[in-house]
Amino acid sequence: AQSVTQLDSHVSVxxxxxxxxxxxxxxxxxxxxxxxxxxxxxxxxxxxxxxSAATLVKGIxxxxxxxxxxxxxFHLTKPSAHMSDAAEYFCVVRPKDxxxxxxxxxxxxxxxxx
Amino acid sequence: xxxxSQSPRYKVAKRGQDVALRCDPISxxxxxxxxxxxxxxxxxxxxxxxxxxxxxxxxxxxxRFFAERPEGSVSTLKIQRTQQxxxxxxxxxxxIGGETQYFGPGTRLLVL
Numbered sequence: 001a002q003s004v005t006q007l008d009s010h011v012s013v014x015x016x017x018x019x020x021x022x023x024x025x026x027x028x029x030x031x032x033x034x035x036x037x038x039x040x041x042x043x044x045x046x047x048x049x050x051x052s053a054a055t056l057v058k059g060i061x062x063x064x065x066x067x068x069x070x071x072x073x074f075h076l077t078k079p080s081a082h083m084s085d086a087a088e089y090f091c092v093v094r095p096k097d098x099x100x101x102x103x104x105x106x107x108x109x110x111x112x113x114x
Numbered sequence: 115x116x117x118x119s120q121s122p123r124y125k126v127a128k129r130g131q132d133v134a135l136r137c138d139p140i141s142x143x144x145x146x147x148x149x150x151x152x153x154x155x156x157x158x159x160x161x162x163x164x165x166x167x168x169x170x171x172x173x174x175x176x177x178r179f180f181a182e183r184p185e186g187s188v189s190t191l192k193i194q195r196t197q198q199x200x201x202x203x204x205x206x207x208x209x210i211g212g213e214t215q216y217f218g219p220g221t222r223l224l225v226l
Contacts, residue, residue, distance in 0.1 A: 026204050044205065044217040046212070093155045095226075100145055100209060104156030109169070 002095045004074075008063070014113045017104045019063075019078040021108045023063035023091030026072065033074045034092040034102070035065055042091070050074065086112045117145045118218035120206050126224045127196045135191045136152050139208030147215060148181055149205040157205055163189060196225045 001069040007022040025031060048059025055067040065076045074091060091105040119138045127133050139146050145164055147159035150173075159173040165186035174181070178197075183189040193200055203222050207215035 041219075044207075044218045046214055046216075048216065097164045098162070100164055100205075100211075100213075100215070101147060101159040101170065101173075102149075102157075102215060103151075103159070106155075107156050 002031060002093050002103060003012055004033075004091045004093045004103065004105040006089075006091050006108050008105065008108050010109045012111040012113060016080050019076070019081045019085065019091050019110065021076040021091075021110065023073055023074045023076065023105060024072050025091075027093065027095075028062075029096065030069065031096070032094040033067065034094065035059065035063070035074075035076050036090045036092055036104075038088040038090065038107075039107050040087075047076070049090075054092045055086070081110075081112045083112050083114065086110055118206055118208050118216055120200045120204075120221050122221060123219065124222050124224075126226065128226055129196060129198060131196050132192065133196055133223065135193075135204050137189045137191070137206030137208075137218060139187065139189070139206070141187075141209035142217055143210055143216075144186075145148040145171075145207045145209040145211060145215075146183060147207045147209070148191050149207065150188070151203040151205055151220070152203070160191070160219075193223075196223075198225050215224070 003026045005024045036044045048057045050067045058064045085094045088107045139183045147154045148160040151157040161181045163183045164171040178194045201219040205220045207210045209215045
């Protein structure tokens with residue numbers, strides 16, 4: 001079965017410092033992977049997706065993620081955190097041949113200190 | 115419309131009541147998904163439609179949960195005889211085919 005594990009339930013950074021949110025996946029083949037962000041009282045928004053093209057994926061708002069098959073990882077990074085980045089982040093896998101349903105990680109809450 | 119809309123945004127039900135949650139997908143989106151998000155958890159898949167056909171309902175937690183999409187557009191998730199454990203945010207998402215899913219704001223259900 002395919003799954004994702006987010007290694008940190010909460011990450012706190014200072015504004016202007018780098019962000020690293022860690023995600024490992026479990027899959028017997030190259031999966032489709034996503035990062036979604038959820039701001040309080042707002043819908044889930046897609047940050048970026050990996051679908052077996054370039055291993056370094058650039059997303060919105062300066063975020064990017066690198067697919068590393070050897071490490072089964074898909075960590076999310078941003079060079080410089082902004083206060084508006086404070087939110088819940090979900091690493092997501094979409095299994096093949098299952099109609100497109102998404103399997104979410106438990107989420108990482110990102111706090112940004114002034 | 116511009117995005118996926120859901121109604122109501124908040125619903126309080128007494129245990130045992132039936133509730134109906136509505137999802138209006140983005141116009142032209144063939145695929146529609148329902149997810150349940152418990153407090154402090156990631157969303158969990160409930161069911162999936164392609165047009166009016168319900169192709170996967172493996173995530174529905176019990177036979178009290180029922181979803182339909184009769185004309186291939188608007189979908190309704192119905193929960194019969196609600197229980198306290200049904201309290202959660204119910205998310206709807208739509209997509210063209212199986213690609214990127216666009217999520218609505220969710221319906222927050224509280225069962226007392």
